[in-house]
Amino acid sequence: MEKVILIRFGELFLKGKNRGAFERKLVNNINEKLQEFSVKAVNVGSRYMVSNYVMDHENIIIEKLKTVFGIHSLSPSIMLNNNYNEILDYIKSIKISSNTFRVTVNRADKRFPLNSNKLSEVLGAEILKGNSGITVNLHNPQTEVFIDIRENNKTFIFYNIIEGERGIPLGMGGKGLLLLSGGIDSPVAGYLIAKRGMQLQALHFHSYPYTSEQAKEKVITLAKHLSEYVGPIKLHFVKFTAIQEAIHKHCRSEYMITIMRRIMLQIAEKVAKDNHINALISGESLGQVASQTIESITVTNNVVKELPVLRPLIAMDKEEITAVAKKINTFKTSILPYEDCCTVFLPKHPLIKPKLEKVENEELRILNIVELINVAMQNIETLIV
């Protein structure tokens, strides 16, 4: 008898011939996450398990596994051999503290002598014998005893099925550069796309002294929270002050945000290429603010020449986004009052439906824009969070 954590996969079954690669990646990711506990995931039929860990670490290992993309569910379990007497002995020792229970048997090993109905009946009767005052409730039991008899001669007994993150193992979906602003949306966008297997780097534009050092610290904190799910993140900081001042000085104020975002995307594409990244990721949600109307997105998207801009939040509303932000623990940091753009640069009436030609003409007023972008590119500060 041994205590183990049983790990089930999700969509990996869909992947046909690629399944091997996905599975290897997942196991690799699990092992990396659990490195500090000196344990490894081992295959048990169509599931994996983690064993030989210090019992005090069980909860924290489960918490870590809950952040691994590709895991469908988890169960802390007792592992026995597929031996009727061994199972029976264990079942006899079970003490159930609730009033009602049921036994659910899954017999994957068809060589096992008793079928699942018969087995649940017999084992249920044993539990009733050993626990006075409890009754069976098949439909809504307070305690459910799961018995999973696998093909590899191992039986797992557990009481809980803990939901995993699901999704696709990190690293199977290429690399993306997340535009991380410091607000609620962008960390959520990063999380959602990483859940599709994409590895992340992040890019932040800051305009000290118009915005604070705290705004920068806030972005680092957000990246740290995100790294719980996606592993260490390479975080690039672009000094945007001179560009913002130039736009402010030369262009009409209503164009400020549109032009700013176009330049940010141009820089982002350059950073992505320098780092061999396949896509840009933005936290835009259609219609949320003036800069996120379809006309604004069209005009800003126009500057990105080669890479796709992925917008995982495009059809989500604020409540849905906020719920995810709370789940991944970025919400509290995101709502700190340090902004990514000082109010001094925000126009009273930004363009809601910008026209590409007019915006391009307006941009021509900044004569040294190429030079400003080059300077910004040369002064990028990168850290790993």
Next chain:
Amino acid sequence: MIFFDNASTTKPDEVALSIFEKTNIDAFYNASSLYKVGVQNKKKLEQIKHNTLSLLNANLHDNFIFTSGATEANNIIIKGIVRNKNSKLIFSSAEHPSVYNCAKELESQGYNVVFLPLTKAGIVDENIFSKEVDINTAFISIIHVSNETGAVNDIKKLVKHAKSINPNVIFHSDGVQAFGKIEVNIRNLNVDAYTISAHKIYGLKGIGGFYIKNNINLKPLIHGGGQQENFRSGTENFAAICSFEHTVTEAISNQAIRYKKALDVCNHFKSKIQQALPNTILISGEDCSPYIITLAFPPVKSETLVYLLDEKGFLIGNGSACSSKNKGNRVLNNMGITANIIDSSIRISISKNTTKKEVDALVIALKECVESYMSKIKITQKV
């Protein structure tokens, strides 16, 4: 680095630090213990309490309770005094958050809370005060010197007025920015409770306290071993209290001379800055404490000015955050100051050690920062 944010905290003087350290080594004993060295500490605590009351010129039969600072003191006083949801509780709109948020909390619990509006000078409007105080008023809390503007409320007059309408009203004043800076004489003010803190007057953080008249029925907020006559349980921070005694003694004995110097430095700064930047808006008026000068250079955002000055080696406070999520400033807003000036307001606060030379350097730095900002930013707002 020159520090102009002395209203937020001050650099502790070396004696205050050394007393703390020495006492912690030589006399670390619990003042509630029975052995001699413990009893000695207890005696010393009594003596410090006595001295503090004496320095405040309060009745020696009254009480002084040591706390971790002014926030705790204000919480103990307000929450320990108010009882009846039907009686009226009056607060000024200029209260420090440690008073204001207690009042807000009481309001949310269904207490009858009234916030008094401010005059343009940032003090309580005496006419409105007179109208609000009635026989049903149980408690009043008015800040002595505003931490935002340095505006000084005439506490003596307000107490006299309130007591003439309702002799049973309990009057508290938060004196954190007043004590050691302007004259504070409890007998003269005739308040029932008064809060002070050490770290605003060159003492240590983590120690402060409040004066309270002995006839006031104060419910303890913190329950425990019954220390300090059960008003504030918890082992007394003996070393910090010994250091506090030094801080308070120094503050009282040097108050008048320091005030004179501060006034001189303050006036010097005001005249220099107006010469250097004629569009300066002085929010702190003539009658304010000379230790706090709130001013604005619209449309320069205060937050940006704080960062720019930081880079030049000057540390100042900002009146309000440059943030659309955190609009304005409660106190300045209540004084009727417009949003663009509030967005631009900064707080310069000086210490006993601030010199005219330092102020001159600050004026030069301010001029450079404001002019550099203006050269980069198009002016779209009317000032």
